[in-house]
Amino acid sequence: MTQHDLPGDDDPLDATLRDAVRALRSPIAPRPAALDELRSAVRAEASSGAPAPLRVESVNRTRWFTTPRVLHASPLTLLAAATLLIVGASLITARVTGRAPADRLALRPGSGLESTREVVRFTLSAPQARRVSLVGDFNGWDPAATALQNRDGMWTVVIPVTPGRHQYGFVIDGSQWIADPGAAQSADSDFGTPNSVVYVGG
């Protein structure tokens, strides 16, 4: 509103309005005590760190997690969540307990195998072989379970084996059984052909 918008001087209502406008336009002299109170309040706010409303909010968030509450979920959802949790934990455990094969091997020269506590390298020299499998009590004597890799006639595989005494052998081309020529042989073979013996962890 400007001066030109004000009503005329002859109208009594206009005179009242004019007085009110004048009063509003006149400068306000604040109380000295009020100014001091305002300054004190600002200083207190500045020294207290985060504003009050934010603090209240974070307390409320923490309380949300610590307060017992009822969650609604179907049994199927809970079962799926539990399964995911178990699978996740299994994967983490496997990753933690797993070993990098090559850098864990303690070499034992002069033997057909080299072993540490958990990882064993099995080798067999068989230049004529087309396929070599490792079989033993650690893989269910299954010729399809552990194939050796060929490099210039030297067949090799590195696998984790539980600590203890294990019996094993090789199967060449799917049919020929052969004990490890570089390892000790078991004297307690029940089926005629002797097994080789590996000690893991010793």
Next chain:
Amino acid sequence: MASSRSSSRLLYAGATLCLAARLGAQGGDLASLRDRLDPASFRSLSALVDSAQATGLPIAPLVSKAQEGLLKRATPPAIIAATRGLLVRLRQSRDALGVAASPAELEAGASALRAGAGASQLTALRAARPGQGVAVPLVVLADLIARGVPRDTAARAVQAMAAANATDAAFNALRLGIERDITGGMSPAAAAVMRYRALSGEKQP
């Protein structure tokens, strides 16, 4: 309250599922032999495994023995006989070592018995190493006998080391040393005595 009951049921169901999965995995090895054996032989094998399970003996060595026999194309009767023999030795091993023996100790004890050790020697070894595992000493005992070290010499050496609180590493050092000496031409008995003396400070076993 209803929510708590519901959670308990879910937990129970989850635990049951886990147990079923575990049992299924254990029985899976045996089930895989069903198609590789004739029905009568499979029934005989299952009965042996059931017997072991019912008496708390490990079943994995029995299944493994049957798998080995199948791989080596042994006849079904030979497979059953070998598995039954192993079950008998596992029982003897537990009788000698006590009901608290671990599966590894039972299997090592059965192997030592198969190699020619006596049940009383297993018991003596157990007594010489109270509170500690005897799987490694038993494995070494079986290995020494298998290499030709006289049974009593091997047993005395291993028992004396156990009584002296030898570590598993020391037992393995004994085994490796004797293996090396035998490979070098020494007689098994002489190698055992010499190695034991070296490890125990000139004390004859």
